[in-house]
Amino acid sequence: MPDAIQQFDLQILEWIRIHLQNGILDPLMVFFNYLGSAVTWIIFCILLLLIPKTRKDGLVATCGLLSGVLLANVILKNLIRRPRPCWLRPDIPLLVPSPSDYSFPSGHVMASTIFAVIMIRKHPKLAFILIPANLLMVFSRMYLYVHFPSDVLFSLVTGTILGLLTCLAESKFRARYRELSC
Secondary structure (H helix, E strand, C coil), X not given: CCHHHHHHHHHHXXXXXXXXXXXXXXXXXXXXXXXXXXXXXXXXXHHHHHCHHHHHHHHHHHHHHHHHHHHHHHHHHHHHCCCCHHHHCCCCCCCCCCCCCCCCCCHHHHHHHXXXXXXXXXXXXXXXXXXXHHHXXXXXXXXXXXXXXXXXXXXXXXXXXXXXXXXXXXXXHHHHHHHHHC
């Protein structure tokens, strides 16, 4: 990453650390951090796939999440290899274990956003829960000093796009399937 972006990112993280971190928000941010983990999304998808009424939602969410994992964790992280802020500032105590993979992009943010977008497109009434939960999870990654703001911003935008593309692909597939079955 260009030095100017990284310096700006570090200034934002320092501001968050100095002005916002406190004993009340610490456990809340740790909770939302774990809410965005891969284990959470696997459990949600399995539950959706097991219930006949939500099986199609589970299949679409699984496809969307797999596209995010492929893009974020397999391709971009290993291509860009951006160190995490906690690696650059090991003197800052962390509330969560230091991640072992690279910083850019945020897999947590991308997965959470993809899931939220897909579920909101399919069930708009879920927006009042999923949008705040997703934004708190996004913020937790910076609060906990494990991602730069530019990591989470890129992942939020890319996750939104992948979620929308997944919904578009589903509707195209359904239209094509209906065409073939007639």
